[in-house]
Each structure stands twice: as structure tokens, then as C-alpha cells.
Amino acid sequence: MTTATASERPKPRFDDEDTSGRKLCLICSKGSLDMAYPGLILANAALGEGIETHLFFTFWGFEIINKKTMGALQFSPVGNPATHMPTAVSGLPGMQAVATNMMRKQIAALDVPPVPEFLDLITAAGGHLWACRMSADMNKLTQDDLYDGVEGIISATDFIELSAGAQTLFI
């Protein structure tokens, strides 16, 4: 044990240069319940570290920001060997609903919010949400169909410009 005077006692360096200027872009391309969370959790963690964070929703990832589907994402055990469920069983009628319910409960038990509330949290923390132009056109969706916090529907080129200098993850 050592004794430190006021001037030399250890102090955290939360505002050092390590994170200033760091930027994270997450491309969310999947629309299943289990694949929505990795992007949301990483975004939230990055924001909590003071990192500029953008989420770009494309293809099936649109389910996460589509007002009609965002609260009802599903988890399917079919074709997922990590569930350790026999293939013949995972495809039975009703199994997807059972598996989805189970996963929702597990997520809630960890005090992790449902998808719409998670988006509220991310936007409140200063995160930026963007929708993919081509996906919107394919699904005939406009800004009105999307979660209110989505800042815009942008093209692939716009996203490439936006993500200049960022660390980008495709999920």
C-alpha cells in the first residue's frame, strides 16, 4: 500500500485522445431477433464510450426500423446448429414462436430492452440511424414507415461517404 498526495494520486483518463475522433459504423443487414441485437448492443456500448456511432440498416435489417415489424422480430431455430435442436424438431409448426418467446424472455431477464426501446436508448445517447435507399425502394417504404429516429434514407454512395475514416462492421 502506498500513500499519494493530492497532486499525484491516480486519476482516470476518460477524456484522453484515445477515443476522440474515433467513429464506428455498423451495417445491420439481418432481420431476425438474434441478429438485431449484436448491432444494437455494440452501438450502445460505443456511444457510452463517447464514440460517434452510425447504424445503417439494409436489406433484412430494415425489419429493425420498420414500425410494423420492429416490435415483432422472430428467432428461428431452423438451420441453426448452435441451438442443438434436431432439424426435424426445429421445423415443427409453432417452434419458431416458442423459440422467439424463449429468447425474448432471456433478453428481458438481463434487463436488455426490446428493439423499439433499444432504438430510443441509442438515439437518446446520440446515435445516428440511417436507412438504405435500395431496400426502401424494394419494399416500397418511405420515411413515414420507419422508426421516427431514422435520420434519412440514403444511398450506398452516401453511406460510403458517411463512413469515411470510420471502423465499419457488417452484421
Place this chain on the structure above:
Amino acid sequence: MTVATIAGHNVRVNEEGFLTEFDEWNEAIAAELAKDVGIDELTPEHVAVLRFLREDYQANGETPTLRRVSSVGGFDTKRLFVLFPKKPAKKMSYVAGVPKPVGCV
């Protein structure tokens, strides 16, 4: 482990400067810790958040995450980012004299 003198009190801190003994904290110490992380003045609003962190830590043995401070403590997330800029979870736990939160969300 280091003994540091903060606001005239001798307190135990870890290598990062976090207080290690829950009961050694007081508001005068908090005011000094706040300055370390760029908060010049602790307002009653700051103190209300710190009190929640300490009560919740004492009740559950775990520092509440940012999400919990908002969902259980009732503090607005946007406001927390204003009160404890950039890294609210780490900053508020440091000033409140509790460990860094370990939860993911």
C-alpha cells in the same frame, strides 16, 4: 492499493483512482472526483444521480448500467450525457465512489 488524500480525507483508491471502500465516500470527495473528469461543479441534479447509483449498488452489489440508471432510476438518458459528458457510465460511477459498471447494456 493507494491511500489518497481527497478533500482532506484519506481514502483508498485503486490504480485508476476509483474509491475502493464504499463507506469512505462523501459529497466533498465527490466534488473533487468530479473535477478529475471535467465536471467543475456538482449540481443537485448530479448529486441525485450519484445517490441513485450508490443506493442501487448497495442494494444489488453491482453498479447500475446506464440503461438501469434510466429505466429504474428514472433519469433521462439524454440528460445523463449532458451531466456526465461522453462517457456517462464511467464518469458517474467514478464520482459516486462505486466500481465501473460491468453490464453490457
